[in-house]
Amino acid sequence: MRGLRSSCVGALLLALALLSLTDHTGVVCAKSDKEAKTPEPTSSASSRDNDPVIQEVRGLRNAGMKLNDAKDFKGAIEKIREAIKLLHNRVFGEGRHAVTDPQDISQDAALYAQILNDYGSVLIRAKQYDEAIEVLEDSVAMVEKIYGDSHPSLGLSLRSLADAYMAKEKYQKAINKYKTLRKHVKQGLGVTHEAYIEASLRIAEGYKKLDKKEKQLKVLQNALKAQGGEINGLTSGIAELYMELSTAHLAVNEVDDASRAAETASAVFLQRDGEDSLAYAFSLNALAGVKMRQQKVDDAIGLLERAHKIAVNIYGEDDAITKASAKTLREVKEYKVDMQSEKDEL
16 A cells, blocks of 8 residues: 555646645644544535446445444455555546546545545554554645645544554654644634644643653643633533643642642533533542542542442443442542541540
């Protein structure tokens, strides 16, 4: 596959040299869906829709993504490779001579970049990170050089590429890609969009992996500050942002700040997901952990009891999550008894 892609950017630039590509008003977006279910671009022109090569490419791509959803990664890779080979011939090989309409050429290029991104996403799930990085670097370069840095496909490829570097434990490279993604998101969608928040969370995660605690904290604080005076708790990622901020404060022993952030996170989870949600239960557990650091054991027990009740209602008594919740609650209660015994001895 590398041989097919090696001349992609240069060849496609040549093929599109006479086109006037004016679609530079699109926005960059990041995907939270880890299952890589992105729909491929479609053309409104019925003649292209009915083209047998395009139909076969789409059929192979869609079949591959269904196999990907079913976790048959080997089968998915084979199908999408076939789609790439067919489209490669149409965009770069002999098949390109049969395509003369500038709009069709542009649509083919967009489809090729999208399928490369899909292929890279499948490779990530298959844990074939080296090839995923190669494919996604090609996809990013192709979209950026042909369409500029404001095309929607760029965000998808950047996100997948950053994820691949993160999975490969190349954290600084992942951070750099997430920063590039966040810059485009800021320009296109604004700082209050969930894609901006998600990119910030991933950058912070990268710094956490590198044990750069101060940088991790700063990224989260800046992301929160960028939201302005009024924060919409229903925006995806806001609750998680506060939760990670609490963890980052704890890492640098800023316990009171951690408590405030954890309390806000819990309130936002309650508003967003409801009082019977697992997300809210986890936020109560996290807040209980902060209360333990503050030596507010009774508060922690109350929070853990509420969280455990939610877990029981969702999963029953015998689920692993419920058992873990019960164990934590029991250990904290035992800790309280031990603390009281020590005080009595004094």
